[in-house]
Structures are given as structure tokens and as C-alpha cells.
């Protein structure tokens with residue numbers, strides 16, 4: 001199994017890539033807490049990283065390994081020493097008067113920056129920014145419209161000025177705590193705009209209008225579209241963070257404006273191409289979209305007026321949601337490690353440990369920025385613990401302990417979340433070239449099978465082979481077994497999505513199958529054998545659970561395949577994927593068996609080989625001998 005590489009979301013990765021630039025300042029801030037040894041300085045960095053979901057285990061973060069990171073910090077300290085800001089006495093580093101002066105300056109700058117960010121994320125600031133943007137856009141459009149004599153641009157400018165008014169409304173509403181009234185007005189306005197746009201588009205079907213396709217109108221539409229899109233993202237982010245419904249309405253409105261601008265651009269292009277019908281069609285689609293969002297918001301509004309809580313997570317930006325989930329996952333994984341290392345652990349003791357390690361108030365930069373986790377920390381830890389208990393990785397109750405399943409999750413032999421997610425995503429579009437032909441091959445090779453067979457897939461991963469087999473054997477019931485808790489969860493989801501009802505995903509490994517003896521008609525397994533810790537024990541287990549005369553269809557990488565062929569195959573099929581994954585796939589061949597070795601394993605476990613085919617992969621069909629033990 002490859003070292004687990006942590007892949008932060010793209011945006012966060014870019015942020016981390018800037019990190020070395022800030023190392024000297026960070027060291028100065030760490031030393032404001034008192035003199036520190038080098039390991040203590042590194043610990044200061046680690047505590048800072050916890051806040052971003054990085055808990056410093058086997059990950060490689062933004063190109064840094066543990067060694068290169070340590071070297072970069074060392075280099076930054078040396079630079080500070082040369083500049084006379086830091087001095088080393090024995091093992092300990094301390095600030096000089098010059099260092100203290102620079103640290104104090106940095107502290108003030110962090111505080112200012114923190115206040116700036118806090119201000120920008122305040123709902124009222126968002127409505128003011130919206131107002132400013134709309135005024136600037138309206139003025140630009142009106143000037144451009146007057147110069148070019150474009151009626152369209154002038155009326156668009158007037159529209160934008162009206163949006164400025166809605167920002168004023170939101171600002172006043174938020175100040176006076178009258179969010180609900182403002183929300184009603186905004187939703188009604190949106191419905192009105194949607195109906196108006198729809199009427200105009202329908203009207204144009206019967207009375208076509210000439211669209212003015214001048215350069216200024218074109219440029220205004222592009223500029224306005226881009227600005228509205230950015231504004232919408234900003235409004236949505238703050239709205240979901242602060243839970244302000246009027247801001248959601250404004251964000252949807254800004255997004256609609258971006259779509260309208262895209263519609264205008266399409267209309268202009270259609271005019272240039274002499275295809276005016278497209279403009280009308282786009283107009284209709286845009287009107288339908290505005291109406292749809294208006295109706296959705298109206299329904300949300302009615303629910304809110306009835307006192308129901310609004311689900312803001314629906315509006316969360318994709319990358320923000322992804323990052324939040326990632327942080328939750330990282331925290332849960334870290335907790336699992338702590339409980340495994342220190343457990344059994346009482347809940348209060350774990351919470352105290354988290355406060356001690358994770359509280360951002362103890363990290364100078366975060367404290368100055370005002371980005372402490374503070375009260376939220378306990379909620380997050382409790383949430384992560386609940387997830388661990390739900391997943392069966394940690395025992396429920398007041399004293400926490402890692403279960404056997406949890407230990408499997410911690411083991412590096414088992415696929416983690418990222419590996420399963422990556423594999424499932426990469427494989428799903430390829431199942432018809434990979435799993436579907438294998439399913440056909442298995443069914444065609446089988447001498448016989450009962451009408452409603454029980455089939456077990458060992459190392460099922462996301463369960464794709466079961467899904468494909470079910471298409472050919474509609475009466476079959478399936479059990480997918482995998483030692484990775486995330487694979488089990490993914491297999492469940494994939495089977496539900498595929499409408500596979502008679503499918504059960506069970507956690508377990510080949511060497512100890514969670515299935516009763518002598519009940520299975522067919523065992524299948526694809527590209528898993530080479531990962532089993534004890535292949536002989538796995539084959540014996542398969543033999544145990546099969547009915548006498550039951551079949552095993554096994555496909556795996558073929559180590560006997562010429563190296564140049566596998567390399568070429570892996571390179572060609574891995575185009576566009578990470579180099580490390582390509583290397584990992586090539587290494588997997590080295591761990592695999594030859595067909596002869598597999599035959600020997602099976603014969604030794606009480607199987608009779610029916611078919612053994614070789615190529616890039618090996619395929620063996622075997623039957624459990626009637627008299628096997």
C-alpha cells in the first residue's frame with residue numbers, strides 16, 4: 001500500500017505553497033511566547049497546521065515531506081539569525097530586540113488582517129459591497145449605452161441600478177433586524193423579474209426584435225457577467241456562514257444576473273451568426289431558471305415564516321463543502337489514532353486532550369488573526385466522535401476504545417477514504433470495459449449455477465463486479481466483502497444507486513470471511529488477491545464458505561506477464577493520472593502471483609481447476625471438490 005498522500009483542495013494547496021515565504025514571520029511569532037528549542041518551534045508550526053486539518057502523519061503536504069519541511073524551517077531560522085532578529089544560546093532560540101520589534105510589527109499586521117477579513121465576512125459589508133458593485137456597473141452601462149446609443153444597454157443599466165436598491169434594502173433590513181420582510185420583498189422581486197423575462201421571451205417568439213450587436217454591449221455583458229458571478233460567490237459564502245436568508249436571495253439574484261449576461265452574450269453571437277431563434281430560446285431558458293430559483297426561494301421563505309429551520313448547507317459552495325468535509329475526516333482520523341494509542345479513554349479526558357492540542361488560542365498567529373476554533377472546537381470533536389461510533393470504528397459509551405474494525409481502518413494495509421474515493425471515481429466510467437466483460441466471461445465459463453445463487457465478491461471495493469453480474473443473473477443475491485470500511489460504505493452507496501436490492505456489503509477480509517460455511521454458490525474476486533496478507537488462508541476460507549461443487553472465479557494481475565507489456569499497459573491506461581499511482585500499479589504486479597502459483601494455492605485448499613487463462617491478468621475458474629474438508 002502506498003504512503004498516504006494528503007491532497008488538500010486546490011485552493012488550500014496554493015495557500016500552503018506560499019507558506020515558506022511566511023516561515024520567518026511565523027518563527028518570530030512563535031518566539032514571542034518565550035524562548036524555544038528547535039523541536040518546540042516545529043511543534044508551533046504543527047499546531048498552526050492542525051487548524052487547516054493537517055495532523056502531520058504520513059502525509060506529504062504541498063510538496064513538503066517531514067525532512068524537507070524541517071530543512072525549510074532551519075533555513076528560515078538561519079536567515080533570521082543572519083538578520084540579527086534571532087539568537088541561539090545552546091539549544092535555545094530567542095528574539096533579539098530587533099526580532100521583538102519585527103514580531104510586534106507582524107502581530108499588529110496579523111490583527112489588522114484579521115479585522116479586515118472579519119469585516120469582509122460581515123453580512124452588512126456584503127450588502128454594501130453589492131451596492132457598490134451595482135452602482136459602478138450601472139454607471140458604466142449607462143455611460144456606454146449613451147455613447148453607443150444602445151437602448152438595450154441603457155435599460156440593462158437601469159436594471160442594475162434597481163439591483164443596487166435591493167442591496168440598500170438588505171443593508172437596512174439587516175441593521176433593523178427585519179430580515180424576513182426584506183426576504184419577502186427580494187423573493188417577490190425575483191418572481192416579478194422571472195415573469196417579466198418570460199413574457200419578453202415569449203413575446204419575441206411572435207414579434208422578433210433586432211438585437212444590437214455592438215462591441216460595447218458585448219464588453220458590458222462580459223464584464224457584468226464576470227462581476228456578478230464573483231459577487232454571487234462572495235454573497236453565498238457569507239450567507240451560508242452567517243445563516244442570513246436575504247443574502248442567499250441576493251446570491252441567487254447575482255447568479256441569475258451572471259446567467260442573464262451569458263444569455264445576452266449568446267444572443268449577440270446568435271445575431272452575428274444570423275441565427276436569431278437561439279437568442280429567443282436562451283431568453284426562455286433564462287426566464288425559466290429565474291422563475292425556478294424564485295419559486296424555490298419562495299418555498300424556503302414560507303418554511304422559514306412557519307418557523308422551520310432553513311437548510312443553508314444546500315447553498316454551500318462546492319469547494320467550501322469539500323474542504324469542510326476534508327477537515328471533518330482528518331479530525332476523525334486523528335481522534336481514532338489518539339484513542340488507539342491512549343485508549344481506553346474517557347470522553348472528558350479526550351475532550352481535554354483536544355483542547356490542549358487543538359485550541360487555536362494557543363497558536364500566536366491564529367490568536368492575533370482572531371481565527372480561534374474556540375467554542376466550535378468541542379462541537380466538532382463531538383461530531384467527529386459520533387461519526388466514528390456510527391461507522392463502528394470506536395465503541396459507544398463514555399469510555400472510548402477502538403474496535404477491531406477501527407484497527408483495520410488504521411492499518412496501512414487497508415484502503416483509506418482517499419484511495420477508495422479515487423478508485424471509485426476513476427473506475428465508475430470504465431466498468432463497462434472492465435467489470436462488464438469480466439462478468440460475461442464468468443457467467444459464460446460456469447458449467448452450471450442454481451437459479452437464485454448466492455454470490456460473494458471478495459475484495460469487492462465499490463462493488464462494481466456485483467452490479468455487472470446482477471445484470472446477467474437477476475435472481476442472484478450478493479455479499480460484497482472488503483476490509484476497508486470506506487469501500488464497504490461506497491459499495492453500499494453504489495449498489496443503491498444501481499438499484500441492486502439483493503446486495504449486502506460486509507466488512508471483513510479474505511483470510512476470515514464473515515460468511516457461514518457451505519452456503520455460497522459462487523465466489524468471485526477481481527484484482528484483490530495480490531493484496532491479501534495471507535493468500536493461502538484466503539483460499540482456505542473461500543473453500544470453507546462454498547457449497548461442495550461451488551465455484552470460484554478469480555481474476556488478478558499476472559506476475560508472469562512480460563514486464564514491457566505490463567509497463568506499456570499501465571502507462572497507456574494510466575495516462576493523465578498521478579505518476580505515483582502509475583508507480584503503485586506497477587509495484588502491484590510485483591506483489592501478484594503467477595497462474596501456476598494460484599493453481600497451486602487453490603489445489604492445496606481443496607479446489608479442482610476447471611480453467612486457467614493468462615494474459616495481462618490471470619483468470620482461474622475452480623470448483624470446490626465434493627469431498628474437500
Ligand SMILES: C[S@@+](CC[C@H](N)C(=O)[O-])C[C@H]1O[C@@H](n2cnc3c(N)ncnc32)[C@H](O)[C@@H]1O
Nearest residue numbers: 415459460461484509510526527528531532533
Ligand atoms: C484493486 S481493488 C479491486 C476492487 C474490486 N474488486 C474491483 O474490481 O473494482 C482491491 C480491493 O481488495 C481489497 N482488499 C485488500 N486486502 C484484502 C483482503 N485481505 N481481503 C479482501 N479484500 C482485500 C481492498 O480493500 C480493495 O477494495
